[in-house]
Amino acid sequence: MVKFGIGQAVRRTEDPVLLTGKGQYTADVSWPCQAHGIAVRSPHAHARILSIDTQDAAAMPGVLSVFTGADMRAAGVGPMPANVVVTQTDGSKMAQPPRHALATDKVRHVGDPVAFVVAETLDQARDAAEAVLVDYEDLPSVTDTDLADTPDAPVIHDEAPDNRCFTWDFGSAPETADALAKAAHKVELKLINNRIVVNAMEPRAALANYEGDDETGRYVLHTPTQGVHSVQRQLANDIFHVDPSRMRVITGNVGGGFGMKIFLYPEQLCVLYAARQLKRPVKWVGERSYDGFTADKQGRDHVSRITLGLDKDLRFTGLHIDLKAAMGAHLSGFQAFIPTMAGAKMYTGVYRIPALHMQVRGLFTNTTPVDAYRGAGRPEAAYLLERLVDKAALDLGVDPAELRRRNFIPTSAMPYDTGLGPVYDSGDFERVMDTALARIDRAGFAARKAESEARGKRRGLGMAYYIECCGAGPGEQADLRVDEAGKVTLYIGTQDNGQGHHTAYQQIISDRLDLPLEAITVVQGDTDLVERGGGTGGSRSIPEGGVAVRDAAEGVLDKGKIIAAGMLETAPGDIDYADGAFTVVGTDRRVSFEDVARAARDPSRLPPGTEPGLDTKTRHKAAAQTFPNGCHVCEVEIDPDTGDIEIPRYVVVDDFGTVVNPMMLAGQVHGGVGQGLGQALLEETVYDPDSGQLLSGSFMDYCMPRADNMPDIDFIYIEDMPCTTNPLGIKGAGEAGAIGAPPVLINAIVDALKDLGIHHIDMPATKHRIWQTIRNATMPQAAE
Structure with a gap:
């Protein structure tokens, strides 16, 4: 067994840097001549914006500019798109009210940003933010998910007059109704899956610059993400309308993501726009209460009414779920996906339940937007089902383990x-x-x-x-490069948020190439260095990225065997690899991995038609x-x-x-x-x-x-x-x-x-x- 290979309890190679304070998070990064930004946020849950007066704030010491939503929209900065659009039960698309970085007509939750102040120092920006005068007309609000679509609920978006973003059905309503009608027992339960503030250790942050002229220059954004490529695509294609090559996104260390850092946020758009307008870097770092609690994407917030049917032998026959899921005040990246496609297919869990029907109503509320949070739909499904099974056992007087055993899907x-x-x-x-x-x-x-x-x-x-x-996800590419000394560098598009990606990828490479971990470097988080990537989410980094890494390592060995065969004057099929060396099978003739890596860079030592180097690029998409x-x-x-x-x-x-x-x-x-x-x-x-x-x-x-x-x-x-x-x-x-x-x-x-x-x-x-x-x-x- 390889010392550092798959299955070994290797200490994380990332930790010495992080534990000694040498990590580099976005807040640690400073660029020459950077200015500082602050978002001006709504104190109201729901209000009409009558006017925004920025003159006094703009005249304060050190203030470079105060931007409003009108400024950004006039410059062609587009709204933030919803990554997933649900098709409703009636075949129509869900309501999609646009969400711009800064509100212009109404604010729809406490913390909704209405202006962005940029100044020489952070304190000057804070002082000026307090001087921005916004005249609001307060409106009624609704924050309770269960009440959001009642007849007297205030309308949050004109595009959704009943506050319904979508109504979505899954499963068979007739079969489920028939199963419940014939059930010997029925168990009912109303569940609230409480709303969560994610509170990652590292607050959100964004540092932007614009390099070059207006027509051909490049945006550069340093920000914590769960994958730089999806952020790059959205910013370039949907919002700033430039070729992706003109949008560089960089992510350093990330202090926790849990889903919340997959998505775009208004502040990222604001610093990019401000950097272009001011021709200098602009930095924004979120504060826990002012920004994090009010504006970070939150999790869960479901209200469910459930009915489970059982026959006389206490076997499950049907399950009906009526689910209300909060969207919050605005559409976000994947929020419509969470209670529908992500969670619905898991509502039968590990049990044989022959009939299921689920109706999901995605509802706008005057609250911070809700999106993916660790598990993203599957925790909600498991909580609903496992509480329901336990309540059924209690209501019917049966051992909860026995009830599960009776309904488990068998291994056979x-x-x-x-x-x-x-x-x-x-x-x-x-x-x-x-x-x-x-x-x-x-x-x-x-x-x-x-x-x-x-x-x-x-x-x-x-x-x-x-x-x-x-x-499983969009797939992942592993770009494995080997230098003349036999050191390996992996370029991959997943993004470590504290999970230990570097160590895991090093172990997979070590397992196949028999290299010590210190000979392996992992590069993530820069669209200029990493060609493509699917990002991190849904526990797919190692199942998809790890397979791509293994395949790339195999490709390195395949190339190495061709070169080693030339060095040892034999056929590639006669070459074996073990213990860090290429060996002629059945002999003691061998060349080390380092020797082959060196020879691979020397054209005079390559067999005819052989590409120089051992570099290999592979992609794996889970089937x-x-x-x-x-x-x-x-x-x-x-x-x-x-x-x-x-x-x-x-x-x-x-x-x-x-x-x-x-x-x-x-x-x-x-x-x-x-x-x-x-x-x-x-x-x-x-x-x-x-x-x-x-x-x-x-x-x-x-x-x-x-x-x-x-x-x-x-x-x-x-x-x-x-x-x-x-x-x-x-x-x-x-x-x-x-x-x-x-x-x-x-x-x-x-x-x-x-x-x-x-x-x-x-x-x-x-x-x-x-x-x-x-x-x-x-x-x-x-x-x-």
């Missing part, structure tokens, strides 16, 4: 066509569940519950089984998605007098197929569980229902998970079920922890409280919400 059915699009290639759901239950010692739970009760506490055990579809899956089981202990909750045990058993690096994998799972725990127990974006004001606009009011909230996580993975549709057997793991954690935690809490007649509690199950739920159950008058 693989590959299994769900009938909704996905075809599961592999998986043994019952074995994974049983392994998780054994590791948490479910058999000993009754004794632990009794011990908790003796101390006045309530103990619950919950489980949740998730499956997601990922690992099918992958389906990582797993089981989370946890125990909670609740103090009924205070609502305090502890998590003494938490077990995760996952099926990720082939694992590149077990250490990094564990980190991905732990981080995902932390984000899922945050949504389940702590995080909630709250708007005032009357004014539309954001009430949870800072860390004083919005509770992020901390170290003392995290349980010890007993994590293992099962490796003997590699993905059969991915050449490396990899299924993907980046989103898994965040998918399994919310339902398992809520299921455990409900299990602890079920003796009080409590069958559901919505996220986040904060200590106050738990306490209030217990109080309402034990003192009914308290609920009045």
Whole structure:
């Protein structure tokens, strides 16, 4: 086995630089003569703009200019496009109100930008921003997703008079209605999937310059992204209307993306426009409360009404879902895709459910736009389904593990066509569940519950089984270049956001070329250096990019064998490669990789017709998605007098197929569980229902998970079920922890409280919400 190859728990090679403060994030970058920008944001959730007076602000010391939406539109700066357009049930396209960088007619959420101030210093820009006078006519607002399409809701966009961006149906309504009508049992549930502020460690930022003359010059943008090429294409083709070669996008280190940094934002357009107008670099760095909480794309915010049918043997017969999904105030990149095509096909999960019908209403609200957040539709599907299954078990008095076991798709059915699009290639759901239950010692739970009760506490055990579809996207190209010393540089279009891409790609190359990691360099994040790329999202970087890297390494060896054969005076078919050397099979005649790399650059040593160098460029586009899956089981202990909750045990058993690096994998799972725990127990974006004001606009009011909230996580993975549709057997793991954690935690809490007649509690199950739920159950008058 190669020392640093696939399957080895190699420490991340990125970390020494990052941990010693030598990383380079956009905020760390400064260009000569740069100016500083500040966005002027709306204090209103919904208001008509009557006038914008910038004269006093423009006259303040150090101010270079104050730009408005009218300025940018007059210069031909286009609106930000929706990357996905949904076709509605009636065949028409969804409503697509344009979203410009700066509002001109109305503001539609608190934080909507209306002007952009540029000054010599940041303090001067801040002072001037306060002097921009905007005359608003306040309008009624709606921030509650469930109320957005009611008859008396204020209209947010004229293009969507009922605030519906789209109505979209999936599955068979007649078959599902028939299945539910004939069901021996029906279980109903209303779920709220709470809105999340992403809060990546690195705030958004943008630094732009314009080089050259107006007609042929180039824009340069340094900004944290999850893939520079998609940002380049949108900026060039859709917004600034220039050839993509005139739009260079650079991304350095990225301190967390989680979906939020895939998309375009108004500030990126503003600095590009300002840099061109002022003929100097312009820098904007977001502030956590003023910019992040109000303007970063947020996650989730679904309201669902669900009905599950079961026959007399408690086998699932039909599932109906009525889902309202918040779009927020404006269209964004993929927001229409999340509750529809991304999530809908996973709503049967790991179960045989013969009939499904889902109707999704995407609704505009006077809130920050919602888009992809870690898992992007699959966490919402898993939470809905796993809460529903647990409630069915509780309502019908059956063991939740037995109910799942009775309805699991069996291993013998693989590959299994769900009938909704996905075809599961592999998986043994019952074995994974049983392994998780054994590791948490479910058999000993009754004794632990009794011990908790003796101390006045309530103990619950919950489980949740998730499956997601990922690992496929637009495809990825690996450009592998070998210098004369045998050092390898990989140019690839994915974008590391903290996942450890450099280490993973180095391991894949090392596994095939037998090179030490220090001989391998990875380059990402620059459209001038990397020819093309699909970016990072949907756990596809290693399933797609990793395969492309492996294929490129194989191409290097194929070229190397031809050159080595010439050096050793034999046929290429007689050459083998191992331990860093090309060897004539059956002999001790050999030349090192370094020697062949050197010879490959010397035309006099190449066989006739051989291209110089070992450089290889390959592209891989996944033919099918992958389906990582797993089981989370946890125990909670609740103090009924205070609502305090502890998590003494938490077990995760996952099926990720082939694992590149077990250490990094564990980190991905732990981080995902932390984000899922945050949504389940702590995080909630709250708007005032009357004014539309954001009430949870800072860390004083919005509770992020901390170290003392995290349980010890007993994590293992099962490796003997590699993905059969991915050449490396990899299924993907980046989103898994965040998918399994919310339902398992809520299921455990409900299990602890079920003796009080409590069958559901919505996220986040904060200590106050738990306490209030217990109080309402034990003192009914308290609920009045």
